[in-house]
Amino acid sequence: MYDSQRMQSVQTPIIPVVGELIRAHPGTISLGQGVAYYGPPPEAGPCIERFFADPQNHKYKLVQGIPELLEAIETKLAAENGIRIGPDQRIVVTAGANMGFVNAVLAITDPGDEIILNLPYYFNHEMAVTMADCRAVCVPSDENYQLQPDRIEKAITRRTRAVVTISPNNPSGAVYPENALRQVNDICRRHGVYHISDEAYEYFVYDGARHFSPGSIEGSSHHTISLYSLSKAYGFASWRIGWMVIPERLFEPIRKIQDTVLICAPVISQWAAVGAMQIGRSYCDEKLEETREIRTILLEELQTIRDFATVPRADGAFYVLLRVRTDMDPMDLVRRLVEEHRVAVIPGTTFGVRDQCLLRVAYGALRKDTAAEGIGRLVRGLRQVLFS
Numbered sequence: 001m002y003d004s005q006r007m008q009s010v011q012t013p014i015i016p017v018v019g020e021l022i023r024a025h026p027g028t029i030s031l032g033q034g035v036a037y038y039g040p041p042p043e044a045g046p047c048i049e050r051f052f053a054d055p056q057n058h059k060y061k062l063v064q065g066i067p068e069l070l071e072a073i074e075t076k077l078a079a080e081n082g083i084r085i086g087p088d089q090r091i092v093v094t095a096g097a098n099m100g101f102v103n104a105v106l107a108i109t110d111p112g113d114e115i116i117l118n119l120p121y122y123f124n125h126e127m128a129v130t131m132a133d134c135r136a137v138c139v140p141s142d143e144n145y146q147l148q149p150d151r152i153e154k155a156i157t158r159r160t161r162a163v164v165t166i167s168p169n170n171p172s173g174a175v176y177p178e179n180a181l182r183q184v185n186d187i188c189r190r191h192g193v194y195h196i197s198d199e200a201y202e203y204f205v206y207d208g209a210r211h212f213s214p215g216s217i218e219g220s221s222h223h224t225i226s227l228y229s230l231s232k233a234y235g236f237a238s239w240r241i242g243w244m245v246i247p248e249r250l251f252e253p254i255r256k257i258q259d260t261v262l263i264c265a266p267v268i269s270q271w272a273a274v275g276a277m278q279i280g281r282s283y284c285d286e287k288l289e290e291t292r293e294i295r296t297i298l299l300e301e302l303q304t305i306r307d308f309a310t311v312p313r314a315d316g317a318f319y320v321l322l323r324v325r326t327d328m329d330p331m332d333l334v335r336r337l338v339e340e341h342r343v344a345v346i347p348g349t350t351f352g353v354r355d356q357c358l359l360r361v362a363y364g365a366l367r368k369d370t371a372a373e374g375i376g377r378l379v380r381g382l383r384q385v386l387f388s
């Protein structure tokens, strides 16, 4: 029996391995999970009833999404993101932003093409690029995990098809300023490559940081692919709803891909999304109060170990990427934190960084008391593992 060489070259994410460690050590507090602590708003309920009220809803629907959700998304994009959908653009509802990314890569590449990812990368992006028989060209971010547009431009070759940015960022929590995103978008325009902008964490910004959508830049609609998700903002992770904004010419290829893989995003989830989007971002803003308090506790606690672990400014998402001064392998460090201190984080190697000891700390999935306990264990645990 022959098994795909291509799939063998796709990395196995470390997250299930850390999950296994957590299960083997009951009582472990996970600062590993990249999900919100809350579920969907109650406003989703009546729309789910509306779904059941019409027997036609159990049949396949349009690949690109139900008209009611497309309309809600169009209104939101204009009001919040400054993206006015013109005749040269389309919205396609996907089963989450990950699917939007796979759709984009398959639609714009041929085998052997290159996609530029910024380091640290989001591992599913790297995996999708490899699965498409393409090459992920990784460009390091600076010491604050910020974009380096000049290095991005230098990495462009005749095989480059896109530059990917994620802001607010997973795994670093960095929020890229408008001018940096404008520079990258302009580089993409000048070189005739796409700018894929993953905005799954658009509402998760702190300390006055502002989210900017490159899709709002005048003249960007022909080369910008914007990805969004309800997973984090509305606690919708298992409902699988996101969307992509694409240039019209990509609609046909993306329709072929999505028709083959999914046909349409689950219609019951699309209806739930219509309900959730009726209350809009205020739902997330309210929930974020607690996450903001946890972030403050985390940053204060991390100050106490700044002699050997630093966190560059991280004003977004619900992550910090701790830079630990040690020669220890980050996975060994993670293992010892779980085994000896019952707290889990994710090693930076998962995000493509191998020359430093980085640990991703996720603070969005827990309530305040548990998170505070986990943060205390992390700080004490790091000191003990590294110095005793």
Ligand SMILES: Cc1ncc(COP(=O)(O)O)c(C=O)c1O
Pocket: 034, 095, 096, 097, 098, 099, 122, 166, 169, 170, 198, 200, 228, 229, 230, 231, 237, 241, 242
């Ligand atoms: C940057 C980024 N994009 C996309 C996703 C996946 O989102 P979805 O659940 O909408 O597929 C995640 C999830 O962690 C993420 O961090």
